Every structure is written in C-alpha cells, then in structure tokens.
Amino acid sequence: MTDENDAPDAGDDGEPIDILLVEDNPGDVRLTREAFKEGRIENNLHVATDGVEALSFVRQEGEYADAPRPDLVLLDLNLPRKNGDEVLAELKSDDDLKCIPVVVLTSSKAEEDIVKSYEHHANAYLTKPIDPEAFIDTIRSFETFWFSVVRLPPNGDPQ
Template sequence: MSDSHTFQAEPAQILLVEDNPGDVRLTREAFKQGRIENDLHVVSDGNEALSFLSQEGEYADAPRPDLILLDLNLPGKDGEDILEELKNDPALRSIPVIVLTSSSAEEDIARSYELHANAYLTKPVDPDEFIETVRAFEKFWFSVVRLPPEVDRS
C-alpha cells in the first residue's frame, strides 16, 4: 500500500544556511534517511544566502527554496539580519524560515519570532537526536503543512 500523499512530483528545494560542517553533515544525513524527495542546497554565510535567494552571481540558476533552515550564528551577516531582509522582501517573504540553532536563549527565540520566523528549533547536542529533530520537522513541513505557492515576481 503506498502512502501517496507524502510524495511530491517535484523534489522539495531546501536551503540550509549553516557554517558548521558537522551540522551540515547531520542535516544531510537526516534528509537522506527521510521519506521526502528533496534537494538540499547549503550556503555557509549570510551574504551567500542572500545571493542564493536573489539569484545573483554564481547562484544565477538557484531554485527558489520551499523552505529555509537558518542558523543564527553565522560569519558576516548573522541569521537575524537575513531573516529581517527576507521578511521585508515581498518576493521572498512567503518562504517559510525555520531557525535551527544551538541557542536556547529566550531573547534569541523572541527576536526570531518578532522577525517572523515560522519556527524556532534548538539543535540537540546528541547527533541521533539532531537527526530525529530534522526528520520530525521534515515530515511536518512537507507532509502536513500546505506550503505557499510561488508568487509571480513579474
């Protein structure tokens, strides 16, 4: 018996903004094990993230992500700056942003939601728990939630 509603015609496009190679590896692993067909794109700092989203330079052919996973502590522009720019851009603000960070500081959580993050997850230290966390929100965001359609940018 197939579970047809979990399969999408197109792979989900996910942008991971993360500068820690270990966390990038764990996130890749979690998505590989998951049920959702996806293309995981990784950038390691805030400026690269904005270039990817604006399709500038080497990212001219970058797809529009269905979901953005954003670390707060990044070199250069930090996660809060990116979140603010994204949510102020009419062409990009409908893309759900999940803050996935090691900070459990209440002010970071409050600030992320003020900047319109769609969810805030604290990275578990244990690698197996980290993978479980990523798989749980993958299932939620791609099986349960209806994602916004792409808005016409013309």
C-alpha cells in the same frame, strides 16, 4: 483523511522540494544531509555557509543566478559575515521573498533569540540537540511536519 502512506513524497507539482540550509558548521550540514537522505520526502538540499551567501542564493544573484527558489529555508543564527537575525529580517521585509517559510535551526536556547526570531517573522524556531541521533530525529520530525502536514506556498515568481 489521508493515510500516512498516501503522504506526498515531493512538492504538490511532483517536483522535489528545494531546501536552503544556511549553516556554517560542517558537522551539522553532514547530519542534516544524512537525516534528509534517509527521509521519505524527495528533496534537493542546498547549503549556504554564511548570511551573505544565503541572501545571494535566495535572490538568485551572481553565481546563484540559476539557483532554484527555495521552498523553505533552514536558518542558523550564528553565521559569519551576516548573522541569521539579519538574514531573517531581510528575507521577511522583501515583498518578493517574505512568503518563503524560514525555520530557525540553532543551538541557542536564549529567550531573547527566540523572541527576536519570531519578531522578525520566523515560521518556527527549533533548537539543535547536541546528541547526533537526537539531531537527526529533530530533522526527521521537521521533515514530516513541514513536508507531509503543512502546505507550502507555491514556488516561483509571485507575479
């Protein structure tokens, strides 16, 4: 058994973990950055503010040609241009991208949103707390679970 102090502080290859946060609310972006900055896991947090930008980033298209392939995507549902449901469905239907874990992080507690997210193969569904301290606690719990307990798929081209 691994002692908590022996938990990795980066990916298995010693590199920081690349996280794509897809979020259009600047306040939530700021709180997420703050939570990850104070966390134990070394990471690179990239931000896309709408669904079209998120897909371009993940597909490494256009201005994102040199973007790293994310180890994990944190996805809001309520986004401009292309909503989170559409982004999730496209990611999970693409053979080259479907192994990237996608965690829905949204303010919606609606049962239909939860069901639809899992039908589109979300790896988890988290509801954003309204209170900023509770929000930061949620992100820290997420970080501990996803980067210290869960084994992420290898990053890179699946060829």
